[in-house]
Amino acid sequence: MLGLIILGTFIAMILIAFKTIIEPKLAHSVVLSMGIGLSSVMLFVTFQSPDVALTQAVIGVGISSLIFLMGLKHLRGGYES
Amino acid sequence: MSLKRTIPMTTVSGFAVSAFFVVTILNILIKNMPSNIYRAGDELLKLNSSEGVANAVTTVVVYFRGFDTLGEIAVLFIASLGIGLVLKSTTKEKIESEESNFMLKTGAKLLSPIILIFGLYIMIYGHLSVGGGFQGGVIIASGVLLLLTSSNHFHISHRVVERLETFAGVSYVMIGLIGLIVMDSFLGNFLPHNISQMGLLLSGGIIPIIYIIVGIKVGSEMSVIVDNMLKRDIDD
Amino acid sequence: MSSIYFIALPLLFGFAVPILSKIGKDGVAYTSLAMQTLLTLLSITLALKLDSPIVEVIAIAPPLGIALVVDSVSILFVTLFTSLTLATSIYYMGGRDKIKYKNENKFFILLNMLLASAIGLVLSSDIFNIYVFFEIAGISAYILASYNKTPEALEAGLKYLITGAMASIFLVFAIALIYLHLGTLNLALISQNFNTLSGEIQLLIATLLLIGFGFKVEIFPLNFWVSDIYEGSTSLVNGLFSSIVSKAYLFVFFHILYLLLPHHSFTNFLIYLGVVSLIIAEIVALRQRNIKRLFAYSSLGQLALLFIAFSIQTTDSIYAGLYIILAHSLAKMVIFLSISYISDRYGSEDIEIFSTLNSPFLKWVLVISMLSLLGMPLFAGFVGKFLLLKTLGGMGSYGVVGAILFASLIEAIYYFKLIGMLFNSRERGESINISPTQKSILSALAIAVILFGVAPFIISDWLNVASEAMINSHIYQNIILGVKI
Amino acid sequence: MIETILNFLNQKEVIQATVVIGSMGLFLIGLFGLLTQRHFIKLFISIEIMEVSIFLLFIGLSFQRGLTAPMLGDGIKTFTNMNDPIPHAMILTAIVIGMAVLALGVSMAIEYHKLTGITDVDKMNRLRN
Numbered sequence: 001m002l003g004l005i006i007l008g009t010f011i012a013m014i015l016i017a018f019k020t021i022i023e024p025k026l027a028h029s030v031v032l033s034m035g036i037g038l039s040s041v042m043l044f045v046t047f048q049s050p051d052v053a054l055t056q057a058v059i060g061v062g063i064s065s066l067i068f069l070m071g072l073k074h075l076r077g078g079y080e081s
Numbered sequence: 082m083s084l085k086r087t088i089p090m091t092t093v094s095g096f097a098v099s100a101f102f103v104v105t106i107l108n109i110l111i112k113n114m115p116s117n118i119y120r121a122g123d124e125l126l127k128l129n130s131s132e133g134v135a136n137a138v139t140t141v142v143v144y145f146r147g148f149d150t151l152g153e154i155a156v157l158f159i160a161s162l163g164i165g166l167v168l169k170s171t172t173k174e175k176i177e178s179e180e181s182n183f184m185l186k187t188g189a190k191l192l193s194p195i196i197l198i199f200g201l202y203i204m205i206y207g208h209l210s211v212g213g214g215f216q217g218g219v220i221i222a223s224g225v226l227l228l229l230t231s232s233n234h235f236h237i238s239h240r241v242v243e244r245l246e247t248f249a250g251v252s253y254v255m256i257g258l259i260g261l262i263v264m265d266s267f268l269g270n271f272l273p274h275n276i277s278q279m280g281l282l283l284s285g286g287i288i289p290i291i292y293i294i295v296g297i298k299v300g301s302e303m304s305v306i307v308d309n310m311l312k313r314d315i316d317d
Numbered sequence: 318m319s320s321i322y323f324i325a326l327p328l329l330f331g332f333a334v335p336i337l338s339k340i341g342k343d344g345v346a347y348t349s350l351a352m353q354t355l356l357t358l359l360s361i362t363l364a365l366k367l368d369s370p371i372v373e374v375i376a377i378a379p380p381l382g383i384a385l386v387v388d389s390v391s392i393l394f395v396t397l398f399t400s401l402t403l404a405t406s407i408y409y410m411g412g413r414d415k416i417k418y419k420n421e422n423k424f425f426i427l428l429n430m431l432l433a434s435a436i437g438l439v440l441s442s443d444i445f446n447i448y449v450f451f452e453i454a455g456i457s458a459y460i461l462a463s464y465n466k467t468p469e470a471l472e473a474g475l476k477y478l479i480t481g482a483m484a485s486i487f488l489v490f491a492i493a494l495i496y497l498h499l500g501t502l503n504l505a506l507i508s509q510n511f512n513t514l515s516g517e518i519q520l521l522i523a524t525l526l527l528i529g530f531g532f533k534v535e536i537f538p539l540n541f542w543v544s545d546i547y548e549g550s551t552s553l554v555n556g557l558f559s560s561i562v563s564k565a566y567l568f569v570f571f572h573i574l575y576l577l578l579p580h581h582s583f584t585n586f587l588i589y590l591g592v593v594s595l596i597i598a599e600i601v602a603l604r605q606r607n608i609k610r611l612f613a614y615s616s617l618g619q620l621a622l623l624f625i626a627f628s629i630q631t632t633d634s635i636y637a638g639l640y641i642i643l644a645h646s647l648a649k650m651v652i653f654l655s656i657s658y659i660s661d662r663y664g665s666e667d668i669e670i671f672s673t674l675n676s677p678f679l680k681w682v683l684v685i686s687m688l689s690l691l692g693m694p695l696f697a698g699f700v701g702k703f704l705l706l707k708t709l710g711g712m713g714s715y716g717v718v719g720a721i722l723f724a725s726l727i728e729a730i731y732y733f734k735l736i737g738m739l740f741n742s743r744e745r746g747e748s749i750n751i752s753p754t755q756k757s758i759l760s761a762l763a764i765a766v767i768l769f770g771v772a773p774f775i776i777s778d779w780l781n782v783a784s785e786a787m788i789n790s791h792i793y794q795n796i797i798l799g800v801k802i
Numbered sequence: 803m804i805e806t807i808l809n810f811l812n813q814k815e816v817i818q819a820t821v822v823i824g825s826m827g828l829f830l831i832g833l834f835g836l837l838t839q840r841h842f843i844k845l846f847i848s849i850e851i852m853e854v855s856i857f858l859l860f861i862g863l864s865f866q867r868g869l870t871a872p873m874l875g876d877g878i879k880t881f882t883n884m885n886d887p888i889p890h891a892m893i894l895t896a897i898v899i900g901m902a903v904l905a906l907g908v909s910m911a912i913e914y915h916k917l918t919g920i921t922d923v924d925k926m927n928r929l930r931n
Binding site: 445448449452455456459460463466467468469471472473474475476478479481482483485486489490492493496497502544545548549 | 836842845849852853856859860863864888889892895896899900902903904906907910911913914917918923926928929
């Protein structure tokens with residue numbers, strides 16, 4: 001089961017990451033980047049490192065999304081040139 | 082429609098360059114998987130019970146590699162200082178923006194005490210279970226964020242936060258220097274830390290104290306960062 | 318007399334600034350000055366009475382924990398850093414009534430954090446601890462670069478930050494691989510066991526370290542951003558970047574490289590990288606009109622020279638390299654400190670301000686440091702360059718010798734152009750009177766440049782021991798692994 | 803059939819290979835984003851992806867199947883058969899540092915955009931003469 005979870009999460013993560021990068025709408029790509037953080041939390045839990053998982057959850061997902069959203073709000077346009 | 086027209090040349094070459102680089106690394110990594118002969122971590126685990134702390138990661142972060150944590154606090158401190166410097170608004174007062182909606186207000190009223198208490202719990206029980214100063218501090222900051230977004234009347238008193246921050250930073254280095262005098266090593270564990278007390282709230286000597294200090298420092302700095310970013314938001 | 322004070326005191330100062338600002342109007346400024354004086358005195362005392370290396374243990378003994386190592390080479394850098402930071406501080410305080418930074422307290426915090434991290438980089442014996450100091454130095458430097466908050470300054474800061482973030486990713490990658498394969502973070506233990514790894518992994522780790530540090534050591538092709546940073550930030554900060562930050566990174570990179578891959582063919586590749594870097598930097602410098610940009614390229618050239626010197630990996634070349642570091646740091650400090658004053662007074666950064674400069678003192682100081690950078694006899698720069706060329710000649714690498722001489726020729730063109738501008742100008746700007754404090758700092762640094770040029774023997778013993786300590790990984794292993802609590 | 807696949811995936815070597823290939827795939831995407839994307843936010847997201855990939859590689863390869871998390875808890879009374887705590891501590895530090903640098907970068911980008919209206923790294927050419 002463990003191997004399957006790891007494999008599946010990695011595949012999901014890579015797909016999300018690829019979509020994040022090629023996505024033309026900035027707002028979408030910021031939201032998708034949270035998905036990367038969340039799946040990495042899942043992986044950290046699977047790797048028996050709850051401390052890192054908690055840190056990644058509050059910092060990697062919580063605060064950095066806030067920062068990106070703030071950035072998004074000010075760096076106007078929403079679309080890439 | 083051919084592939085050439087839809088995908089620009091920079092994308093293709095960028096992908097080629099990065100793929101070449103990464104595949105080379107991957108090739109080397111796959112051929113040389115690490116073998117687990119000796120790990121410094123295993124020796125630290127053996128030493129860990131003598132510090133009387135149930136969470137080995139906490140011992141490593143706060144005590145065995147405590148110097149790194151001091152540096153990390155310094156990074157966060159400088160970043161918060163820099164964000165304050167860069168985003169310093171020209172007008173001081175907070176301009177009233179439109180009222181946040183009913184759902185957000187009620188949700189914030191219900192959730193923020195729980196979030197703050199959960200943050201405190203994570204911070205104080207850092208040496209016994211998962212979590213610790215960093216995580217607890219950031220959770221507290223996220224509670225503050227919720228309060229800030231939900232209400233226009235909620236302000237962070239920068240003077241109080243600055244005092245907390247100063248207190249935490251100074252006492253961290255001071256504890257380290259006391260350790261230098263008493264135990265002859267910077268950040269030495271000079272308080273009693275008995276193995277028999279393992280699992281109790283008061284155990285582990287200076288380790289829980291330092292982690293709580295770290296929590297105060299991280300919490301106040303993150304709150305200032307969040308506040309600075311939101312303030313700027315209302316500014317323009 | 319513990320070496321931990323070099324790092325703990327600046328951090329304590331930084332955290333305690335809100336308290337200190339309540340002492341009085343200039344409480345922060347004078348505390349910072351007093352602390353830097355104390356640290357300078359401490360480093361000089363340590364340097365004078367150091368007969369055997371001192372290992373400062375933090376929490377637990379070295380193979381497992383973090384330790385700070387004070388040996389003859391690291392104390393050389395610590396002394397250099399503390400005294401140059403003190404010089405910058407005093408210079409700033411001397412001209413404070415004319416040029417005063419906004420948010421001055423924050424400037425002092427950043428200055429001291431930069432000092433602490435540069436010292437930490439040099440002293441630390443734990444590779445992850447080095448990464449932490451790498452980041453502290455980086456983040457202070459990003460903020461210092463964009464301190465003025467003009468668009469140019471912010472652009473400089475952003476460019477610095479993006480390249481720095483990339484650098485730190487590669488560094489973490491290298492450290493992760495080291496820990497996964499060797500199970501330790503201690504430099505001495507890594508050095509002992511590194512040759513048990515397979516050749517591919519060794520090369521991969523070295524390449525990742527080269528990319529990680531290459532951004533900071535400003536080596537071709539990773540130095541495309543450097544001149545922009547120098548142009549965007551203020552000259553006072555440029556002096557710190559050129560004399561302290563880049564030197565600390567350079568030392569750490571080669572220190573790690575000597576410990577991991579002693580006398581490996583990888584370093585031959587680095588020599589060519591240095592040569593390419595040197596030639597490109599000097600050629601591009603020729604056509605610069607902005608004074609800060611010009612000296613940025615000159616710094617790049619000097620760093621490339623250092624890169625060549627350290628890549629050769631013999632005691633003689635390291636001796637030469639340490640001498641060039643000494644000469645370059647002192648001379649560049651003089652130049653950037655003077656420029657910060659001149660460009661502020663004349664309100665321009667074009668090289669034309671040199672022809673309107675109306676201050677005999679500044680002219681002479683600038684000429685002394687430029688001649689030293691060029692490598693003229695009787696100045697400190699000459700000794701280093703001459704020893705390097707002699708070592709290269711002895712090894713028979715005449716190609717590299719030719720490249721260095723060619724680069725020096727190009728250097729001579731623009732330095733003599735600047736010197737000509739200083740002395741052959743018809744129009745005169747308003748005369749500027751530099752304050753006595755600033756004058757004494759500049760003359761002290763200039764005298765040091767001449768002193769190290771005419772009397773290299775005064776520090777030759779120290780440098781001999783230092784270069785031996787730097788190249789010989791067994792000495793370092795014995796220092797650290799011999800210590801038990 | 804499913805049993806065989808699950809058992810195959812649970813082998814130590816296969817897990818390690820999954821971790822290496824997966825994290826290097828993420829690294830590739832991050833690097834690709836860094837080289838091709840030009841908007842500030844996209845750049846910072848690419849940097850974050852690269853950081854996460856290195857963290858996963860490190861934690862994943864230091865993880866050994868069958869060992870518990872490095873802390874005492876229900877039924878675990880001694881510090882034996884535990885995963886190595888040092889990588890956890892290091893990554894914890896690195897996550898916080900990475901976030902601090904990112905926050906500073908976004909703030910600088912906000913302020914730079916406010917002054918000049920530029921959101922594109924390639925258009926940052928005030929300093930190139």
